[in-house]
Amino acid sequence: MLVDGEPRVSCVTPARRVSGRNVTTLEGLPAADSDAWAKVFCATGASQCGFCTPGIIMRLDGLRRKGGDLHDRDTVNRALAAHLCRCTGWQTIVEAAAAYDSTVALDRDLDAATRRATVEGHATQHVAPDIALGRGGFADDGAPTGTQVAVLSGDGTWTVAPTMSQARRIIGKVQGRRTTVDPEPPLEVPSGDWAITLRTGWVDPAYLETDASWAIPGGSPADPLANGGAFGAKAPSPLPEAAAALVADIGTPVRLRWSREDVVRRGAKRPPMAIAMAADGTGVVRVARTEGIAERIRSVAPDWDVEEVDIAGPPTSSSIRAAGWGEVLAVRAAATAGDDGTTEVTTPDGAWASVRIAGDGAHVRVRCGELLDSVVARSYCIGAVHMALGWVTSESVVVDGDGECHSLTVRSLGILRPGDMIAVHVEFDDEPGAEPVSGSDAVFVATAAAAWVAQRESGGALPASWPTGRVLHSPA
Numbered sequence: 082m083l084v085d086g087e088p089r090v091s092c093v094t095p096a097r098r099v100s101g102r103n104v105t106t107l108e109g110l111p112a113a114d115s116d117a118w119a120k121v122f123c124a125t126g127a128s129q130c131g132f133c134t135p136g137i138i139m140r141l142d143g144l145r146r147k148g149g150d151l152h153d154r155d156t157v158n159r160a161l162a163a164h165l166c167r168c169t170g171w172q173t174i175v176e177a178a179a180a181y182d183s184t185v186a187l188d189r190d191l192d193a194a195t196r197r198a199t200v201e202g203h204a205t206q207h208v209a210p211d212i213a214l215g216r217g218g219f220a221d222d223g224a225p226t227g228t229q230v231a232v233l234s235g236d237g238t239w240t241v242a243p244t245m246s247q248a249r250r251i252i253g254k255v256q257g258r259r260t261t262v263d264p265e266p267p268l269e270v271p272s273g274d275w276a277i278t279l280r281t282g283w284v285d286p287a288y289l290e291t292d293a294s295w296a297i298p299g300g301s302p303a304d305p306l307a308n309g310g311a312f313g314a315k316a317p318s319p320l321p322e323a324a325a326a327l328v329a330d331i332g333t334p335v336r337l338r339w340s341r342e343d344v345v346r347r348g349a350k351r352p353p354m355a356i357a358m359a360a361d362g363t364g365v366v367r368v369a370r371t372e373g374i375a376e377r378i379r380s381v382a383p384d385w386d387v388e389e390v391d392i393a394g395p396p397t398s399s400s401i402r403a404a405g406w407g408e409v410l411a412v413r414a415a416a417t418a419g420d421d422g423t424t425e426v427t428t429p430d431g432a433w434a435s436v437r438i439a440g441d442g443a444h445v446r447v448r449c450g451e452l453l454d455s456v457v458a459r460s461y462c463i464g465a466v467h468m469a470l471g472w473v474t475s476e477s478v479v480v481d482g483d484g485e486c487h488s489l490t491v492r493s494l495g496i497l498r499p500g501d502m503i504a505v506h507v508e509f510d511d512e513p514g515a516e517p518v519s520g521s522d523a524v525f526v527a528t529a530a531a532a533w534v535a536q537r538e539s540g541g542a543l544p545a546s547w548p549t550g551r552v553l554h555s556p557a
């Protein structure tokens with residue numbers, strides 16, 4: 082939003098702070114301007130789920146109105162620093178800004194684009210200009226006007242009030258703080274003569290729209306998976322069931338929403354692992370006990386030992402992007418990387434990707450069946466590079482020995498900011514007529530392996546655990 086013409090991040094700006102001031106949201110832009118932004122975001126693949134995009138458009142429009150150079154990557158990156166996009170990896174947003182005042186064509190088959198987005202996200206995701214305007218149909222937006230709000234108390238019960246702020250006041254809920262504690266992977270590698278080992282910790286999928294659902298008496302609860310798959314993490318969301326139970330209890334419409342700290346404490350995480358591979362290619366995976374994870378690991382490593390371990394911490398899920406098989410394939414890809422650091426991965430679905438990280442960025446090659454729409458496929462692959470780089474270098478949830486989470490803000494989860502992102506160059510080997518499969522999952526795993534290999538010590542050893550705490554930079 083713009084407050085007296087200045088861009089402000091609305092999600093952390095209390096309404097009282099803008100009392101009496103001039104506030105412009107996306108809906109207040111001249112239609113010609115918002116339509117132009119919607120078109121250019123769709124044309125460049127700069128919006129996927131679309132949750133972050135209205136705020137980003139307002140930021141960029143504020144920059145444009147002040148005469149800022151939308152073609153200058155550093156200027157745009159600086160403008161985006163206060164924002165967070167989990168899906169796109171920033172690069173296509175920078176490209177959208179640069180294309181704003183040029184003529185962009187939208188003569189693509191957007192049904193085919195929607196099919197590609199749905200394959201990549203493993204959940205329905207629409208592709209259209211108005212997705213960039215926040216019209217993706219988010220779960221929390223669909224509740225009838227006047228629906229009461231339920232927020233989670235510390236004891237795990239729901240407190241209902243007419244508004245969100247009233248509900249939060251009743252339970253004395255305060256915003257979570259970010260932690261300054263360093264993450265430590267909780268599992269040790271089994272002793273043995275190993276060629277390569279890796280320890281990982283809890284990772285939050287960090288989707289931007291926190292889990293939400295609502296229900297009316299006699300109706301079905303709203304699905305938190307409104308427009309996109311949240312990287313598999315919302316599949317086990319308990320909110321629809323909670324909404325159904327609460328509406329049956331109180332008999333009036335109610336909407337439920339997790340706060341960010343609720344998502345960190347209660348939402349599904351990538352399970353921590355300790356992986357060891359011997360020179361003959363056999364190996365062991367020690368993993369936090371997680372339903373379905375052993376099957377996922379054995380889908381790519383049927384002869385490996387899998388040890389599930391009970392450890393205190395937030396819930397984990399095997400539905401998270403590439404959980405289990407991704408770690409094993411990343412270790413194998415790092416072990417077989419080319420002299421120039423190129424890694425290759427073939428996913429259980431049959432998608433293939435190779436990634437090389439060089440001085441000018443990440444070079445990605447992908448085969449994922451019939452492409453359907455190169456703009457969307459490219460956007461997802463760039464987003465996957467961003468997520469994988471964060472996974473290897475900076476992302477984690479700090480969890481203490483009692484299982485308590487200490488990374489309670491979205492900023493403390495370690496998502497790479499625009500200025501920390503390397504350039505990504507994507508090429509596709511199209512396979513007309515072949516079943517489309519998720520290429521970005523292959524890119525995600527191959528990039529993780531390539532980023533790990535790129536951080537080899539001078540003696541040749543790979544860093545022992547993720548996140549490594551290092552940042553990979555390359556010129557724009």
Ligand code: FES
Nearest residue numbers: 129133166167168
């Ligand atoms: S498009 Fe930015 S968070 Fe989804």
